[in-house]
Amino acid sequence: MRITMRNLIICIVLLSIAAPALARVPEQTWMSVLLDGRKIGHMLDTRKVSGDQVITTQSMEISIERAGISISFGNEETSTETLAGKPLGFVSRSKISGIESVVRGILRDDGQIDVTTEVGGAKQTRVMPWPKGALLAEGLRLSGARTGLKPGAQFSDLAFQSSSLDAVEVHSLVRDSESVDLPSGRRELVRVEQNIKLPGMASHTQAWVDADQTVYKVIMPLMGFNLTMLACDKSCALAPNQSTDMLTQMLVHAPHALSKDELAHGIKITLQATDNSEPLTITQTDEQRLMDASSGRATLNIMPLLDGMPGSGEDKPIAADFQPTDWLQSTAPEIVKLAKQGVGNAITPADRMHNLQEFVRHFIRNKDLSVGYASALEVAKNPEGDCTEHAVLLAALGRASGIATRVVDGMAYTDHYAGKDNVFVPHAWAQAWIDGRWQSFDAALAGFDAGHIALSVGDGDPWRFYSGLGSLGRIRVSAIAPLVPAP
Template identity: 40%
Template structure:
């Protein structure tokens, strides 16, 4: 299963409070290009090109990240291009993002209106949706961030900042510590740079990134952990950045070893897992109606999985039934397919197994190297990996009025890609059936206690940005049969995990 590209598409820019921006001095030329090479575990996987141009009225910053991942059966190219337009003092005017996750690009285009709001057009699978965005107070785009970074290089200390991501259209609140100046060895020679540490509190824990910044606020080096390895971006020449990529076994890096074989009989009953992350700030799994989570401290967690019982997670919201850019439940082809698959069933209990079995047959070209496609794309191509099965099933469920979510997690397999007894990244669907959330796996045709849910959401691939780093930290120390999970136990688990 392909790792979420969002972990690679970070913009190496940050900003202290907006009050500091006015003090930044911009001595940049009219046009400036920075090239960076992208390395994972010391192996080259791609490049980043940053172009910044300015005229008498505005600054336009374009960042183009291109990576190629060797998945064992060939090279999978992926890319994210973002463009921001700002006033000369760093105030936002517009933004654009194009993500190459499947055969069709997903595009976000936001333009500032006369009243200060932004008209946003999102296009996924060739289908546009339009909305209005009120700009988050204090949030900065690329050049505002760069200008603020230049100020931050002048003295050590701590800063708090808000970064706007054009891809997700979300704001990340970031803590920044300026550690001081250091000599940093880059491919084209050493540079004297400001070392800054960026800490982002995400719903899944803390993400840290090390940055080395020059006096103009340009990032010359950045690093963070991904899949248990170091991901590094280094400024260098164009020839260095565009050098050929190198092979790296990312598939194995995303797997988690099982401490013992899990028989079919064990997987049909309740299972208790002891999961270790080594970091109390990182919550590895979510509580669901099928999954009870108990923190033990010191990065250890007990996870018990079995039949669904109401009370483990919140009841559905209106959003769980609505169409969105990826789960296009209101598209005519999706609605027609859902009606055909349901076959006249009138209850969620009767409909969901029919939808699951239909999707299992409908996707008849399994593409384990595929990108992340929308429901409409999948109806046309009939192909994809586990993500495609989950996205299409969730869209069909919503088209039939059944609340549904896409779950990302891990599933146990006896053998996979030459490895034995491993948990591999996987996706499936939760649907609201008989007053509780129940899981349906169209890719495997069944759900059992060897499915460990790490996150769930609305089908947007960027929702799961932190999972690539989580898979690198997670270790399953023990697995054993467990007693049945009662509704009272699940309610207790929901309370215990709400504070995280």
């Protein structure tokens, strides 16, 4: 159980989307990256004109702590475009605690992209359509330059994210100039508000630029923190990072200890936003029903599914829920072999998933917080990690056994964690399509119970857990009651 690294990864990548949506002519820009005012890393942005092409590279390195354990993350995004900003290709490299993933894309004349991904030693290729109108770094720079910085000016762009292979709309609104404190001193800059429209949520950023539209500062409030980038010189950007433990700030206290009966039979829980920035984004599953939602508040009924119990009517799985992904490599020989071992003699999908849940629980011998985010194949080869590694391996083994699965991002209750009593902690687990409903399985804990709050569901890809990000870090629990009254 831990704060999931992928959530911070997405936030950092979104910061890198905000910067190129404005013009920046300098060939090299260093920036310091801060989390709630504490330095956690740096970013280097380079732009090079080579013949009739523009090559832009954004590289970022950060480190944070989880319960005293340091986690490092590196990301490099390179885009190749024409002088007019037409996309030609891209490369995205990410490394989390030494685990690397690479995405490469080459645009074809017919509007398709040849994509190659490498995750956990497994390489996959595919062809997909380029999102119509999507821009890379130089195209975004040129769009901002054409609009100018007159107060009240607005413009919208479609920014392609090479890490997740999708595009998001970025709407920018130019505000007045103001004096801004920077590492190099105070500077008069124009503030630009940006709204990044992600699936299931919207993220709001503020950027400060000079008359040439060079970006000097970017702030993104997300997950209850302020992520900030500040332009500075190289020595400032590469200065030592400061110790920053996010875990203690992400714990959500329960009003009282949850009883065994409540965890086994269900609870009614009311969640309240800790600020008024955005409504809480809570997903509905066959085990979690949204009973009431108002501005900044959500009331849920959470009940574990027992054998024969109907679900709440969630959509049936689609073909993709059975198939391998870059992070759930269910057809890899190593995964297929483990799935056969884990299933044993079980026949029904329910029995298979229960066996696989128990198998994963014992297979991952080293419960290690230092693993940032590993794919299922990486976990199969090196069985260590925490909740995310248990979830992706279990989901992949389920798919290898012919069962539709998905990965859930949310929070789970524990009576004691990191020196705190009765808290909900960021957590991940798996769901499988069993007897006509989506049923949860948690190999990292003792199994699924009503203490699990689902915020988003996905296919294990760490870049696609947008839904729920706007709620994580902004939640407090105002009330909990048992669904089934005590006798």
